[in-house]
Amino acid sequence: MRAHLVVGGGEHAATVTDRIAAATALRPLVRSRGSDGHDPVLEAIEHHLDRLLAALDLPSPVVADLVARLLPGELPGLLHLARSLEQAAADGHELLTEVDIEVSRLLDLPQRVARAFAAFVPVVARWEVLVAPEGVGALPSPEPPVLAALREGADLLDRLDSALADPGQTAIHLAAPDGPVGSVRRADAEVLLALMGRTLTAVHPVEGPGVEHLPVPPSTDLPPVERRGREWLLHIELPGVRAADLDLVRHEDELVLGCAGRTRRLLLPSVLRRCEVERAGVAGGVLTLTMTPDERVWPRG
Template identity: 80%
Template sequence: MRAHLVVGGGEHAATVTDRVAASIPLRPAVRSHRAAAEGSDPVLEAIAHYLDRLLAALDLPAPVVADLVGRLLPAELATLLRLARSLDQAEVDDHGIVATVDIEVARLLDLPQRVARAFAAFVPVVARWEVLVAPEGVGNLPAPEPPVLTALREGADLLERLDAALADPEVTAVHLAPPDGPVGAARRADAEVLLALMGRTLTAVHPGGGSGVEHLPASPTEDLPSLERRGEEWLLHIGLPGVRAADLDLVRHDDELVLGCAGRTRRVLLPSVLRRCDIGRAGVAAGVLTLTMTPDERVWPRG
Protein backbone atom coordinates (compact mmCIF):
# COMPACT_ATOMS: atom_id res chain seq x y z
CA MET A 1 0.00 0.00 0.00
CA ARG A 2 1.58 3.30 -1.10
CA ALA A 3 -1.02 5.82 0.03
CA HIS A 4 -3.75 6.24 2.61
CA LEU A 5 -6.01 9.13 1.60
CA VAL A 6 -8.45 10.66 4.07
CA VAL A 7 -11.34 12.27 2.21
CA GLY A 8 -14.85 13.48 2.92
CA GLY A 9 -14.36 16.95 4.39
CA GLY A 10 -15.40 16.22 7.97
CA GLU A 11 -13.98 18.43 10.73
CA HIS A 12 -12.31 15.36 12.22
CA ALA A 13 -10.35 14.54 9.04
CA ALA A 14 -7.03 15.72 10.49
CA THR A 15 -7.55 13.55 13.58
CA VAL A 16 -8.35 10.56 11.35
CA THR A 17 -5.18 11.22 9.32
CA ASP A 18 -3.06 11.18 12.50
CA ARG A 19 -4.79 8.01 13.70
CA VAL A 20 -4.25 6.22 10.37
CA ALA A 21 -0.59 7.29 10.26
CA ALA A 22 0.00 6.01 13.79
CA SER A 23 -1.53 2.63 12.92
CA ILE A 24 0.86 1.92 10.04
CA PRO A 25 4.14 0.28 11.15
CA LEU A 26 6.26 1.47 8.21
CA ARG A 27 6.32 5.11 9.36
CA PRO A 28 5.10 6.65 6.09
CA ALA A 29 5.61 10.30 5.32
CA VAL A 30 2.58 12.33 6.33
CA ARG A 31 1.74 15.12 3.92
CA SER A 32 -1.16 17.48 3.47
CA HIS A 33 -2.39 18.46 0.02
CA ARG A 34 -3.77 21.99 0.17
CA ALA A 35 -3.70 24.23 -2.88
CA ALA A 36 -3.48 27.47 -0.91
CA ALA A 37 -0.33 26.41 0.89
CA GLU A 38 1.71 24.96 -1.96
CA GLY A 39 1.34 27.24 -4.99
CA SER A 40 0.72 26.22 -8.57
CA ASP A 41 2.09 23.45 -10.80
CA PRO A 42 4.24 23.84 -13.95
CA VAL A 43 1.74 21.86 -16.03
CA LEU A 44 -1.11 24.06 -14.88
CA GLU A 45 0.89 27.27 -15.38
CA ALA A 46 1.83 26.44 -18.99
CA ILE A 47 -1.68 25.43 -20.03
CA ALA A 48 -3.39 28.28 -18.18
CA HIS A 49 -1.06 30.87 -19.73
CA TYR A 50 -1.83 29.68 -23.25
CA LEU A 51 -5.53 29.26 -22.56
CA ASP A 52 -5.69 32.88 -21.41
CA ARG A 53 -4.11 34.04 -24.68
CA LEU A 54 -6.36 31.82 -26.79
CA LEU A 55 -9.59 32.89 -25.12
CA ALA A 56 -8.59 36.54 -25.27
CA ALA A 57 -8.09 36.19 -29.04
CA LEU A 58 -11.50 34.56 -29.41
CA ASP A 59 -13.11 37.49 -27.55
CA LEU A 60 -15.82 35.33 -25.99
CA PRO A 61 -18.32 36.55 -23.38
CA ALA A 62 -16.98 36.35 -19.82
CA PRO A 63 -19.45 33.64 -18.65
CA VAL A 64 -18.46 31.43 -21.59
CA VAL A 65 -14.77 31.93 -20.80
CA ALA A 66 -15.33 31.07 -17.14
CA ASP A 67 -17.20 27.89 -18.09
CA LEU A 68 -14.49 26.76 -20.52
CA VAL A 69 -11.69 27.42 -18.03
CA GLY A 70 -13.61 25.67 -15.25
CA ARG A 71 -14.12 22.56 -17.36
CA LEU A 72 -10.57 22.23 -18.66
CA LEU A 73 -8.73 23.59 -15.61
CA PRO A 74 -10.92 22.92 -12.56
CA ALA A 75 -10.03 24.61 -9.28
CA GLU A 76 -8.82 21.30 -7.81
CA LEU A 77 -6.33 20.62 -10.62
CA ALA A 78 -3.21 21.92 -8.85
CA THR A 79 -3.96 19.69 -5.86
CA LEU A 80 -4.61 16.67 -8.08
CA LEU A 81 -1.34 17.17 -9.95
CA ARG A 82 0.63 17.47 -6.69
CA LEU A 83 -1.04 14.36 -5.35
CA ALA A 84 -0.12 12.50 -8.56
CA ARG A 85 3.49 13.64 -8.26
CA SER A 86 3.58 12.62 -4.58
CA LEU A 87 2.36 9.12 -5.44
CA ASP A 88 4.98 8.80 -8.18
CA GLN A 89 7.71 9.94 -5.77
CA ALA A 90 6.49 7.52 -3.11
CA GLU A 91 6.94 4.67 -5.57
CA VAL A 92 10.46 5.82 -6.44
CA ASP A 93 11.45 6.28 -2.79
CA ASP A 94 9.57 3.17 -1.63
CA HIS A 95 7.76 5.00 1.15
CA GLY A 96 4.11 5.51 2.00
CA ILE A 97 1.88 8.56 2.24
CA VAL A 98 -0.92 9.38 4.63
CA ALA A 99 -2.71 12.57 3.64
CA THR A 100 -5.83 14.59 4.14
CA VAL A 101 -7.03 15.44 0.64
CA ASP A 102 -9.07 18.63 0.68
CA ILE A 103 -11.13 17.91 -2.42
CA GLU A 104 -14.82 17.02 -2.39
CA VAL A 105 -14.79 13.24 -2.63
CA ALA A 106 -16.87 12.96 -5.81
CA ARG A 107 -14.57 15.44 -7.55
CA LEU A 108 -11.44 13.61 -6.39
CA LEU A 109 -12.67 10.34 -7.85
CA ASP A 110 -14.16 11.76 -11.04
CA LEU A 111 -11.89 14.59 -12.21
CA PRO A 112 -8.60 12.76 -12.89
CA GLN A 113 -10.08 10.62 -15.66
CA ARG A 114 -12.13 13.47 -17.16
CA VAL A 115 -9.30 16.02 -17.25
CA ALA A 116 -6.75 13.45 -18.46
CA ARG A 117 -9.00 12.65 -21.42
CA ALA A 118 -9.50 16.34 -22.18
CA PHE A 119 -5.74 16.97 -22.15
CA ALA A 120 -5.09 13.90 -24.31
CA ALA A 121 -7.71 15.05 -26.82
CA PHE A 122 -5.89 18.38 -27.25
CA VAL A 123 -2.47 16.81 -27.84
CA PRO A 124 -2.94 15.97 -31.57
CA VAL A 125 -4.54 19.37 -32.23
CA VAL A 126 -1.65 21.26 -30.64
CA ALA A 127 0.95 18.96 -32.22
CA ARG A 128 -0.45 19.67 -35.72
CA TRP A 129 -1.70 23.20 -35.12
CA GLU A 130 -0.47 24.58 -38.43
CA VAL A 131 -2.13 21.77 -40.34
CA LEU A 132 -5.40 21.48 -38.43
CA VAL A 133 -6.04 25.12 -37.47
CA ALA A 134 -3.92 27.67 -39.33
CA PRO A 135 -4.99 26.79 -42.91
CA GLU A 136 -8.60 27.38 -41.97
CA GLY A 137 -7.81 31.01 -41.13
CA VAL A 138 -9.69 31.09 -37.84
CA GLY A 139 -9.06 34.70 -36.84
CA ASN A 140 -5.66 35.49 -35.38
CA LEU A 141 -5.42 32.60 -32.95
CA PRO A 142 -2.03 32.48 -31.19
CA ALA A 143 -0.03 29.37 -32.02
CA PRO A 144 0.78 27.27 -28.96
CA GLU A 145 4.42 27.25 -27.89
CA PRO A 146 6.30 23.95 -27.36
CA PRO A 147 5.85 23.99 -23.53
CA VAL A 148 2.08 23.75 -24.02
CA LEU A 149 2.33 20.42 -25.84
CA THR A 150 4.75 19.11 -23.22
CA ALA A 151 2.42 20.22 -20.41
CA LEU A 152 -0.63 18.58 -22.00
CA ARG A 153 1.20 15.28 -22.39
CA GLU A 154 2.67 15.40 -18.89
CA GLY A 155 -0.65 16.41 -17.34
CA ALA A 156 -2.56 13.66 -19.12
CA ASP A 157 0.02 11.08 -18.05
CA LEU A 158 0.06 12.23 -14.41
CA LEU A 159 -3.72 12.27 -14.13
CA GLU A 160 -4.11 8.88 -15.84
CA ARG A 161 -1.70 7.37 -13.33
CA LEU A 162 -3.51 9.07 -10.45
CA ASP A 163 -6.83 7.71 -11.71
CA ALA A 164 -5.34 4.21 -11.96
CA ALA A 165 -3.95 4.52 -8.41
CA LEU A 166 -7.33 5.60 -7.02
CA ALA A 167 -8.94 2.61 -8.73
CA ASP A 168 -6.42 0.14 -7.31
CA PRO A 169 -6.98 -0.93 -3.68
CA GLU A 170 -3.46 -2.37 -3.62
CA VAL A 171 -2.07 1.13 -4.20
CA THR A 172 -4.43 3.47 -2.33
CA ALA A 173 -6.62 3.07 0.70
CA VAL A 174 -9.55 5.51 0.69
CA HIS A 175 -10.67 6.50 4.21
CA LEU A 176 -13.92 8.45 4.34
CA ALA A 177 -14.18 10.94 7.22
CA PRO A 178 -17.51 12.60 6.41
CA PRO A 179 -19.36 15.30 8.31
CA ASP A 180 -22.43 14.28 10.27
CA GLY A 181 -25.91 14.43 8.82
CA PRO A 182 -27.29 14.41 5.26
CA VAL A 183 -24.17 15.99 3.72
CA GLY A 184 -22.00 13.19 5.03
CA ALA A 185 -24.49 10.56 3.89
CA ALA A 186 -24.54 12.06 0.40
CA ARG A 187 -20.75 12.10 0.21
CA ARG A 188 -20.60 8.47 1.27
CA ALA A 189 -23.14 7.51 -1.38
CA ASP A 190 -21.18 9.37 -4.05
CA ALA A 191 -17.92 7.75 -2.98
CA GLU A 192 -19.41 4.26 -2.96
CA VAL A 193 -20.95 4.65 -6.42
CA LEU A 194 -17.85 6.15 -8.04
CA LEU A 195 -15.52 3.60 -6.46
CA ALA A 196 -17.85 0.78 -7.52
CA LEU A 197 -17.63 2.03 -11.11
CA MET A 198 -13.85 1.86 -10.65
CA GLY A 199 -14.19 -1.74 -9.48
CA ARG A 200 -13.41 -1.18 -5.81
CA THR A 201 -14.86 -0.13 -2.45
CA LEU A 202 -14.08 2.30 0.35
CA THR A 203 -11.39 1.07 2.72
CA ALA A 204 -13.07 2.41 5.87
CA VAL A 205 -15.57 5.00 7.08
CA HIS A 206 -14.58 7.10 10.09
CA PRO A 207 -17.63 8.79 11.63
CA GLY A 208 -17.33 11.91 13.77
CA GLY A 209 -16.67 11.37 17.45
CA GLY A 210 -13.61 9.18 16.98
CA SER A 211 -15.23 5.79 17.50
CA GLY A 212 -17.04 3.11 15.61
CA VAL A 213 -14.79 2.94 12.55
CA GLU A 214 -16.52 0.90 9.88
CA HIS A 215 -14.18 -1.32 7.91
CA LEU A 216 -15.91 -2.22 4.68
CA PRO A 217 -15.65 -5.38 2.58
CA ALA A 218 -12.58 -5.37 0.39
CA SER A 219 -12.87 -5.27 -3.37
CA PRO A 220 -12.87 -8.68 -5.09
CA THR A 221 -9.42 -10.25 -5.16
CA GLU A 222 -9.99 -11.48 -8.72
CA ASP A 223 -8.04 -9.40 -11.22
CA LEU A 224 -10.73 -7.44 -13.07
CA PRO A 225 -11.39 -6.44 -15.79
CA SER A 226 -10.58 -9.82 -17.30
CA LEU A 227 -11.06 -11.33 -20.74
CA GLU A 228 -12.10 -14.91 -21.52
CA ARG A 229 -12.45 -16.69 -24.87
CA ARG A 230 -15.32 -19.16 -25.17
CA GLY A 231 -15.72 -20.68 -28.63
CA GLU A 232 -16.44 -17.83 -31.06
CA GLU A 233 -17.40 -15.47 -28.24
CA TRP A 234 -15.44 -13.28 -25.89
CA LEU A 235 -16.46 -12.68 -22.28
CA LEU A 236 -15.39 -9.43 -20.66
CA HIS A 237 -15.72 -9.31 -16.85
CA ILE A 238 -15.71 -5.91 -15.11
CA GLY A 239 -15.92 -5.56 -11.34
CA LEU A 240 -18.73 -3.34 -10.04
CA PRO A 241 -18.95 -4.18 -6.32
CA GLY A 242 -22.37 -3.47 -4.86
CA VAL A 243 -23.98 -2.44 -8.16
CA ARG A 244 -27.17 -4.21 -9.21
CA ALA A 245 -28.21 -4.79 -12.82
CA ALA A 246 -31.29 -2.60 -12.36
CA ASP A 247 -29.11 0.32 -11.25
CA LEU A 248 -26.59 0.15 -14.09
CA ASP A 249 -26.70 2.10 -17.33
CA LEU A 250 -24.45 0.78 -20.07
CA VAL A 251 -23.67 2.53 -23.35
CA ARG A 252 -21.01 1.74 -25.91
CA HIS A 253 -19.32 4.77 -27.49
CA ASP A 254 -16.81 3.79 -30.17
CA ASP A 255 -14.04 1.87 -28.37
CA GLU A 256 -15.29 2.69 -24.87
CA LEU A 257 -17.98 1.54 -22.49
CA VAL A 258 -19.75 4.27 -20.54
CA LEU A 259 -20.90 2.85 -17.20
CA GLY A 260 -23.50 4.82 -15.26
CA CYS A 261 -25.06 4.46 -11.82
CA ALA A 262 -26.98 6.95 -9.66
CA GLY A 263 -26.12 9.83 -11.96
CA ARG A 264 -22.38 9.09 -11.99
CA THR A 265 -20.47 7.79 -15.00
CA ARG A 266 -17.12 6.25 -15.83
CA ARG A 267 -15.53 5.32 -19.15
CA VAL A 268 -13.78 1.99 -19.66
CA LEU A 269 -11.60 1.43 -22.72
CA LEU A 270 -12.32 -1.88 -24.43
CA PRO A 271 -9.37 -4.26 -24.91
CA SER A 272 -8.04 -3.96 -28.45
CA VAL A 273 -9.27 -7.43 -29.45
CA LEU A 274 -12.88 -6.41 -28.64
CA ARG A 275 -12.98 -3.11 -30.50
CA ARG A 276 -14.23 -4.83 -33.64
CA CYS A 277 -16.78 -6.93 -31.78
CA ASP A 278 -20.46 -6.40 -31.02
CA ILE A 279 -22.06 -6.73 -27.59
CA GLY A 280 -24.47 -9.65 -27.63
CA ARG A 281 -25.50 -9.89 -23.99
CA ALA A 282 -24.76 -8.10 -20.73
CA GLY A 283 -25.53 -9.10 -17.16
CA VAL A 284 -24.51 -8.32 -13.59
CA ALA A 285 -24.08 -11.02 -10.96
CA ALA A 286 -22.32 -10.83 -7.58
CA GLY A 287 -20.93 -7.39 -8.38
CA VAL A 288 -19.41 -8.38 -11.73
CA LEU A 289 -20.60 -7.11 -15.11
CA THR A 290 -20.15 -9.73 -17.83
CA LEU A 291 -20.38 -8.76 -21.48
CA THR A 292 -20.68 -11.44 -24.15
CA MET A 293 -19.15 -10.13 -27.37
CA THR A 294 -18.95 -11.60 -30.85
CA PRO A 295 -16.82 -10.56 -33.83
CA ASP A 296 -18.51 -8.04 -36.13
CA GLU A 297 -18.88 -9.89 -39.43
CA ARG A 298 -18.45 -6.63 -41.34
CA VAL A 299 -14.83 -6.47 -40.18
CA TRP A 300 -14.24 -10.16 -39.33
CA PRO A 301 -15.60 -11.90 -42.46
CA ARG A 302 -16.07 -15.63 -42.27
CA GLY A 303 -14.58 -18.10 -44.72
Protein backbone atom coordinates (compact mmCIF):
# COMPACT_ATOMS: atom_id res chain seq x y z
CA MET A 1 0.00 0.00 0.00
CA ARG A 2 1.21 3.50 -0.80
CA ALA A 3 -0.32 6.74 0.40
CA HIS A 4 0.29 10.21 -1.00
CA LEU A 5 0.06 12.91 1.67
CA VAL A 6 -0.09 16.55 0.62
CA VAL A 7 1.19 18.63 3.54
CA GLY A 8 2.32 22.16 4.24
CA GLY A 9 -0.86 24.19 4.45
CA GLY A 10 -0.31 26.14 1.24
CA GLU A 11 -3.19 27.81 -0.55
CA HIS A 12 -2.42 25.70 -3.62
CA ALA A 13 -2.64 22.31 -1.81
CA ALA A 14 -5.85 21.40 -3.65
CA THR A 15 -4.21 22.06 -7.01
CA VAL A 16 -1.23 19.92 -6.02
CA THR A 17 -3.55 17.11 -4.98
CA ASP A 18 -5.28 17.24 -8.38
CA ARG A 19 -1.89 17.18 -10.12
CA ILE A 20 -0.78 14.12 -8.23
CA ALA A 21 -4.03 12.31 -9.00
CA ALA A 22 -3.61 13.12 -12.70
CA ALA A 23 0.12 12.35 -12.86
CA THR A 24 0.14 9.03 -11.04
CA ALA A 25 -1.20 5.69 -12.13
CA LEU A 26 -2.81 4.81 -8.83
CA ARG A 27 -5.55 2.22 -9.24
CA PRO A 28 -7.83 2.09 -7.36
CA LEU A 29 -7.45 5.51 -5.77
CA VAL A 30 -9.24 6.79 -2.67
CA ARG A 31 -9.26 10.47 -1.74
CA SER A 32 -9.78 10.82 1.99
CA ARG A 33 -11.99 13.49 3.52
CA GLY A 34 -11.05 15.50 6.58
CA SER A 35 -11.81 14.49 10.14
CA ASP A 36 -15.13 15.41 11.72
CA GLY A 37 -13.41 15.74 15.10
CA HIS A 38 -15.07 12.66 16.62
CA ASP A 39 -13.07 9.56 17.46
CA PRO A 40 -13.86 6.89 20.09
CA VAL A 41 -10.29 7.01 21.44
CA LEU A 42 -10.39 10.77 21.86
CA GLU A 43 -13.87 10.84 23.38
CA ALA A 44 -13.04 8.16 25.99
CA ILE A 45 -9.82 9.87 27.08
CA GLU A 46 -11.33 13.36 27.11
CA HIS A 47 -14.24 12.23 29.27
CA HIS A 48 -12.03 10.64 31.90
CA LEU A 49 -9.41 13.40 31.85
CA ASP A 50 -12.05 16.03 32.58
CA ARG A 51 -13.31 14.05 35.60
CA LEU A 52 -9.82 13.34 36.90
CA LEU A 53 -8.48 16.88 36.61
CA ALA A 54 -11.60 18.29 38.27
CA ALA A 55 -11.16 15.87 41.20
CA LEU A 56 -7.45 16.58 41.58
CA ASP A 57 -8.00 20.35 41.66
CA LEU A 58 -4.60 20.92 40.01
CA PRO A 59 -3.14 24.38 39.26
CA SER A 60 -4.20 25.67 35.86
CA PRO A 61 -0.64 25.63 34.35
CA VAL A 62 -0.31 21.94 35.26
CA VAL A 63 -3.71 21.19 33.73
CA ALA A 64 -2.81 23.06 30.55
CA ASP A 65 0.46 21.13 30.22
CA LEU A 66 -1.23 17.76 30.73
CA VAL A 67 -3.94 18.51 28.20
CA ALA A 68 -1.42 19.80 25.64
CA ARG A 69 0.67 16.65 25.95
CA LEU A 70 -2.17 14.15 25.89
CA LEU A 71 -4.73 15.93 23.72
CA PRO A 72 -3.08 18.34 21.28
CA GLY A 73 -5.46 20.14 18.95
CA GLU A 74 -4.20 18.08 16.00
CA LEU A 75 -5.07 14.75 17.64
CA PRO A 76 -8.44 14.24 15.84
CA GLY A 77 -6.71 14.75 12.48
CA LEU A 78 -3.85 12.40 13.39
CA LEU A 79 -6.22 9.64 14.50
CA HIS A 80 -8.29 10.12 11.36
CA LEU A 81 -5.19 9.87 9.16
CA ALA A 82 -4.01 6.75 10.99
CA ARG A 83 -7.38 5.07 10.50
CA SER A 84 -7.55 6.16 6.83
CA LEU A 85 -4.12 4.64 6.12
CA GLU A 86 -5.10 1.36 7.73
CA GLN A 87 -8.48 1.24 5.99
CA ALA A 88 -6.88 1.86 2.60
CA ALA A 89 -4.38 -0.92 3.26
CA ALA A 90 -7.15 -3.32 4.32
CA ASP A 91 -9.16 -2.49 1.17
CA GLY A 92 -6.14 -2.69 -1.13
CA HIS A 93 -6.51 0.96 -2.15
CA GLU A 94 -4.04 3.75 -2.70
CA LEU A 95 -4.74 6.82 -0.59
CA LEU A 96 -4.42 10.46 -1.63
CA THR A 97 -5.23 13.08 0.99
CA GLU A 98 -4.54 16.66 1.98
CA VAL A 99 -3.37 16.76 5.59
CA ASP A 100 -4.46 19.97 7.30
CA ILE A 101 -1.79 19.79 10.01
CA GLU A 102 1.38 21.89 10.07
CA VAL A 103 4.14 19.70 8.67
CA SER A 104 6.40 19.93 11.73
CA ARG A 105 3.51 18.88 13.99
CA LEU A 106 2.46 16.06 11.65
CA LEU A 107 5.95 14.55 11.70
CA ASP A 108 6.65 15.13 15.39
CA LEU A 109 3.41 14.60 17.31
CA PRO A 110 2.54 10.94 16.56
CA GLN A 111 5.62 9.63 18.36
CA ARG A 112 5.28 12.08 21.26
CA VAL A 113 1.58 11.46 21.91
CA ALA A 114 1.96 7.69 21.48
CA ARG A 115 4.64 7.73 24.17
CA ALA A 116 2.43 9.83 26.47
CA PHE A 117 -0.51 7.44 26.04
CA ALA A 118 1.73 4.41 26.60
CA ALA A 119 3.14 5.98 29.78
CA PHE A 120 -0.38 6.32 31.20
CA VAL A 121 -1.34 2.70 30.48
CA PRO A 122 0.39 1.11 33.55
CA VAL A 123 -0.82 3.98 35.76
CA VAL A 124 -4.45 3.44 34.77
CA ALA A 125 -4.10 -0.35 34.83
CA ARG A 126 -2.84 -0.25 38.45
CA TRP A 127 -4.75 2.84 39.55
CA GLU A 128 -5.84 1.45 42.91
CA VAL A 129 -2.25 0.56 43.81
CA LEU A 130 -0.29 3.48 42.37
CA VAL A 131 -2.68 6.43 42.64
CA ALA A 132 -5.75 5.92 44.77
CA PRO A 133 -5.54 2.98 47.21
CA GLU A 134 -8.88 1.94 48.65
CA GLY A 135 -9.90 4.20 51.52
CA VAL A 136 -7.46 6.97 50.60
CA GLY A 137 -9.15 10.12 49.34
CA ALA A 138 -12.04 10.23 46.94
CA LEU A 139 -10.41 10.19 43.50
CA PRO A 140 -12.63 8.77 40.77
CA SER A 141 -11.54 5.43 39.35
CA PRO A 142 -10.89 5.19 35.61
CA GLU A 143 -13.74 3.76 33.63
CA PRO A 144 -12.96 0.50 31.75
CA PRO A 145 -13.01 2.08 28.26
CA VAL A 146 -10.20 4.48 29.19
CA LEU A 147 -7.50 1.80 29.39
CA ALA A 148 -8.57 0.34 26.04
CA ALA A 149 -8.62 3.82 24.50
CA LEU A 150 -5.09 4.61 25.71
CA ARG A 151 -3.77 1.34 24.31
CA GLU A 152 -5.59 1.75 21.00
CA GLY A 153 -4.48 5.37 20.66
CA ALA A 154 -0.84 4.50 21.37
CA ASP A 155 -0.90 1.66 18.83
CA LEU A 156 -2.59 3.78 16.16
CA LEU A 157 -0.15 6.66 16.56
CA ASP A 158 2.87 4.34 16.69
CA ARG A 159 1.81 2.79 13.39
CA LEU A 160 1.18 6.23 11.91
CA ASP A 161 4.67 7.33 12.98
CA SER A 162 6.16 4.23 11.34
CA ALA A 163 4.23 4.91 8.14
CA LEU A 164 5.43 8.52 8.00
CA ALA A 165 9.02 7.32 8.42
CA ASP A 166 8.71 4.67 5.68
CA PRO A 167 8.98 5.86 2.05
CA GLY A 168 7.55 2.49 1.02
CA GLN A 169 4.29 3.35 2.76
CA THR A 170 3.92 7.12 2.34
CA ALA A 171 4.97 9.68 -0.24
CA ILE A 172 5.09 13.11 1.37
CA HIS A 173 4.47 16.06 -0.96
CA LEU A 174 5.13 19.52 0.41
CA ALA A 175 2.76 22.20 -0.88
CA ALA A 176 3.89 25.01 1.36
CA PRO A 177 2.96 28.69 0.98
CA ASP A 178 5.25 31.07 -0.88
CA GLY A 179 7.68 33.26 1.03
CA PRO A 180 9.33 32.91 4.44
CA VAL A 181 6.55 30.74 5.94
CA GLY A 182 6.95 28.18 3.18
CA SER A 183 10.73 28.20 3.55
CA VAL A 184 10.48 27.54 7.29
CA ARG A 185 8.04 24.69 6.77
CA ARG A 186 10.30 23.13 4.16
CA ALA A 187 13.30 23.38 6.51
CA ASP A 188 11.30 21.81 9.35
CA ALA A 189 10.13 18.99 7.09
CA GLU A 190 13.64 18.24 5.84
CA VAL A 191 15.11 18.11 9.36
CA LEU A 192 12.36 15.94 10.82
CA LEU A 193 12.36 13.57 7.86
CA ALA A 194 16.16 13.32 8.01
CA LEU A 195 15.87 12.22 11.64
CA MET A 196 13.42 9.58 10.39
CA GLY A 197 15.95 8.44 7.82
CA ARG A 198 14.21 9.80 4.73
CA THR A 199 13.90 12.85 2.49
CA LEU A 200 10.97 14.81 1.15
CA THR A 201 9.43 12.95 -1.78
CA ALA A 202 8.46 16.09 -3.67
CA VAL A 203 8.18 19.84 -3.33
CA HIS A 204 5.48 21.65 -5.27
CA PRO A 205 5.87 25.35 -6.12
CA VAL A 206 2.86 27.40 -7.13
CA GLU A 207 4.11 27.70 -10.68
CA GLY A 208 5.47 24.91 -12.84
CA PRO A 209 3.69 21.97 -14.40
CA GLY A 210 3.59 18.47 -13.04
CA VAL A 211 5.38 17.14 -10.02
CA GLU A 212 8.88 18.25 -9.07
CA HIS A 213 10.53 15.21 -7.52
CA LEU A 214 13.57 15.77 -5.37
CA PRO A 215 16.49 13.41 -5.88
CA VAL A 216 16.51 10.66 -3.27
CA PRO A 217 19.98 9.52 -2.19
CA PRO A 218 20.60 5.81 -2.78
CA SER A 219 20.05 3.67 0.26
CA THR A 220 23.22 2.33 1.78
CA ASP A 221 23.99 -1.37 1.59
CA LEU A 222 25.08 -1.37 5.21
CA PRO A 223 23.09 -3.67 7.51
CA PRO A 224 21.52 -1.82 10.46
CA VAL A 225 23.57 -3.85 12.94
CA GLU A 226 27.01 -5.40 12.42
CA ARG A 227 29.31 -7.35 14.70
CA ARG A 228 33.08 -6.97 14.38
CA GLY A 229 34.92 -8.95 17.00
CA ARG A 230 33.92 -7.60 20.39
CA GLU A 231 32.38 -4.47 18.87
CA TRP A 232 28.92 -3.88 17.48
CA LEU A 233 28.18 -1.24 14.84
CA LEU A 234 24.79 0.43 14.58
CA HIS A 235 24.10 2.31 11.32
CA ILE A 236 21.31 4.92 11.22
CA GLU A 237 20.50 6.81 8.02
CA LEU A 238 20.28 10.58 8.50
CA PRO A 239 20.26 12.00 4.96
CA GLY A 240 21.70 15.50 4.74
CA VAL A 241 22.66 15.73 8.42
CA ARG A 242 26.25 16.71 9.25
CA ALA A 243 28.11 15.62 12.36
CA ALA A 244 28.43 19.23 13.54
CA ASP A 245 24.63 19.65 13.43
CA LEU A 246 23.74 16.45 15.28
CA ASP A 247 23.11 16.05 19.00
CA LEU A 248 23.14 12.51 20.34
CA VAL A 249 22.11 11.34 23.82
CA ARG A 250 21.72 7.81 25.16
CA HIS A 251 18.77 7.50 27.55
CA GLU A 252 18.35 3.98 28.90
CA ASP A 253 17.32 1.82 25.90
CA GLU A 254 16.80 4.76 23.56
CA LEU A 255 18.85 7.15 21.47
CA VAL A 256 17.67 10.75 21.36
CA LEU A 257 18.70 12.38 18.07
CA GLY A 258 18.60 16.17 17.77
CA CYS A 259 19.14 18.57 14.88
CA ALA A 260 18.17 22.22 14.45
CA GLY A 261 16.03 22.16 17.57
CA ARG A 262 14.11 19.04 16.55
CA THR A 263 14.41 15.68 18.28
CA ARG A 264 13.48 12.07 17.65
CA ARG A 265 13.77 8.99 19.85
CA LEU A 266 14.93 5.63 18.50
CA LEU A 267 14.68 2.38 20.44
CA LEU A 268 17.95 0.46 20.39
CA PRO A 269 17.83 -3.05 18.90
CA SER A 270 17.50 -5.56 21.71
CA VAL A 271 20.99 -6.98 21.17
CA LEU A 272 22.54 -3.55 21.81
CA ARG A 273 20.65 -2.56 24.94
CA ARG A 274 23.35 -4.12 27.13
CA CYS A 275 26.10 -2.27 25.26
CA GLU A 276 27.81 1.06 25.85
CA VAL A 277 28.48 3.66 23.16
CA GLU A 278 32.24 3.95 22.61
CA ARG A 279 32.25 6.44 19.72
CA ALA A 280 30.01 7.87 17.03
CA GLY A 281 30.55 9.44 13.63
CA VAL A 282 28.57 10.68 10.64
CA ALA A 283 29.69 10.06 7.06
CA GLY A 284 27.66 10.21 3.85
CA GLY A 285 24.42 10.82 5.71
CA VAL A 286 24.84 7.73 7.93
CA LEU A 287 25.39 7.85 11.69
CA THR A 288 27.52 4.94 12.88
CA LEU A 289 27.72 4.06 16.57
CA THR A 290 30.45 1.75 17.78
CA MET A 291 29.26 -0.12 20.86
CA THR A 292 30.84 -2.64 23.20
CA PRO A 293 29.23 -5.00 25.70
CA ASP A 294 28.72 -3.61 29.19
CA GLU A 295 30.49 -6.20 31.31
CA ARG A 296 28.25 -5.39 34.28
CA VAL A 297 25.12 -6.72 32.55
CA TRP A 298 26.38 -8.77 29.56
CA PRO A 299 26.02 -12.52 30.25
CA ARG A 300 29.32 -14.35 30.47
CA GLY A 301 30.13 -17.74 29.06
